[in-house]
Amino acid sequence: MSDHRAAEFKRKLLTQLHEAVSSNGISPEMKPLVRAALTNPRILGTFSAVYRGDFFGDAKGVYIGMGDDPFLMEFGDRATSDLWKTVVTSPNNGWITQLDAQGQRKDAHTPPSVLAGLMALAFDGQVDDGRSKVLHVGTGPGYFAALLATYLQDHKRLTSIDIDPEVVSKATKSLNAAGFFPNVEVADGLKGPDKPELFRTLIASVATDEIPPAWVDLIEPGGQVIAPVRGANTEAVLQLKATNASTLEGKFKPAVLNMMRVQAPALNETSIQAPSVKEMTSSSITADSFEPDSDFLFFLERLHPRLSVEIPADPSQATVLRDNAGNQAKVHFLTKSANHTQQIQIERQGAKDLWAQVAESHGLWQKHGEPKPTELGVTVTAQGSALWAREPDALISPPRAVPPHIAVARNPPGACTFRRKPGIR
Template identity: 25%
Template structure:
């Protein structure tokens, strides 16, 4: 079992390529750049605001190009962003992590605008790149944009979670969408010693980490989680909120001293919690008075918890419902993490098989114990 730890990637090359092949060449007239400070999007139309559009394409922010799987109309943001052009810095990081070299063959899952496929094609050549997109309209626009730049990778319309066996084995597989379960097809279609580079996370939150996994024997892969990301999720792996029976028991109400960081939706521990809690998801509700409620849900619908933290308070009111004590599981996980030195990205890793995953710290023989 091999763990890739070398981070000396060819950063200069990819930054040069991003300048030479700017993402503006792959974007439609109407886009929704993401404001990182407010976590909101606004419409920018090249036809009415060419300068604003150009500035948005050059900014190091993600740009939404489709809402609600294409059902959205108009200029106001839709409900769910479903296709985008990623931040240039993130694209560069992922391509660096993939360690691409001439002579390799790569499968990209999630063509999107076609920009990442274009960058890889410039590096490897048309015949070496296969890119898959599940949405026919998004694929058609990407194909036109790629052709307009003189690049012609193999374009496949289909579910990238199944891979594309006709082109296998691949030296690299790069996913540009968030994944919750690594498909067995990916392990089978990447050669032993090849890399899978993908945003990966758990159902606990919408957060992802950049996973760089070395395929071992077509049934397992292992590697580090290098940095936190947040990508649109594979359509078939989007989170579905669990349903609960109305008469769950037992019900326990307590008031306890709390660490306010548990109620912070952007705290680093949010991702860690997903590695430590089994089959659990959460949400943080902000109240008008500045208070917050942390909701915890068992994915099978057998338990839930509500923890209310009022403004400036150091104690929270906890209601735990169902057989699992989800608040206790969360606080036990948080205590373990703090006492262990708060290990973070670069030390965290996963080993995946066709049936699941195991998280570890530093090396695969130091697994994280899940609740």
């Protein structure tokens, strides 16, 4: 594509970013961050300098409809394609260009509005000493690495890592061809680069369920971690400060991110046959507690990151709880009583009562004054993480070790299946 055409598309992307901030094109939580990015000359300059279209490699198109039947919309001739123009200039869309063998997204582009917000969170109001290093977790196509390298000016101040060798190879090729030369390495994002060193900032462009303790040892005192966290239904950005050499601490910022989650091929799969137990109970926890914008649901997914809550589109169907040890509970919300309790039918499998875990969590949420998502924070040390409300000394749960990341798979009838993931993608 001609330099003139690329410059035109970069200008259009910036124009649409400004328009999205002025309209309803960006979620309310992200608007202040994107606005800060667009009023920061140095961050704004990075988007003017980097052409998003340089980071699609040989992709034939983008995948639409990530359900059971995704289909590929092809670009055709990029020089004249309206789809290509839409893809590279859209500020709020994350595009999927490659699927893995299981039909899950393998290579995806995070929306530029989200990347702008992350950069504002990391750099706006900060003084750059011109020397401090930045670690980027989740290289992906390479576009965000190019933005970060441009912002830092000295490209070698940036190290970008990804667990997938194929992704790293493609991204490095795209970066170098476009004139960007950061350090790009194959490494497990849960652990960091193979060569031990300290960074002023760690910024992730993949979402994980909670912060890996190994990140504590990667950040110099006074440094920071900017990382998306995501449960089955809620997501947020964490800005953690290194309060000393062994502690990261900060609050959640709820946000709509549309960001790629931790991904990796399954290593092990185990099916556990478990008897089914049915029971009736009444509870102050109602179906409304599991609405996607529920404060309690946000709390629950932060307190128990590996508890999956599947909310049905049809309220007459069961809400399904699963964990990574093969336990499951199907929860049917029945009639509401006059005293604001609800009759509930529970069908559970496995050794652990997941509904009891939810009820205990609801009690903790009430005990701590039903904190809003923005009032929740986390302290991370090498030993694990602890959730707190409003102030770090108001612990909701004691520090817990963070086990290996495990993905809960959809279970066949009568069996519970789990798959272990080795690290971040």
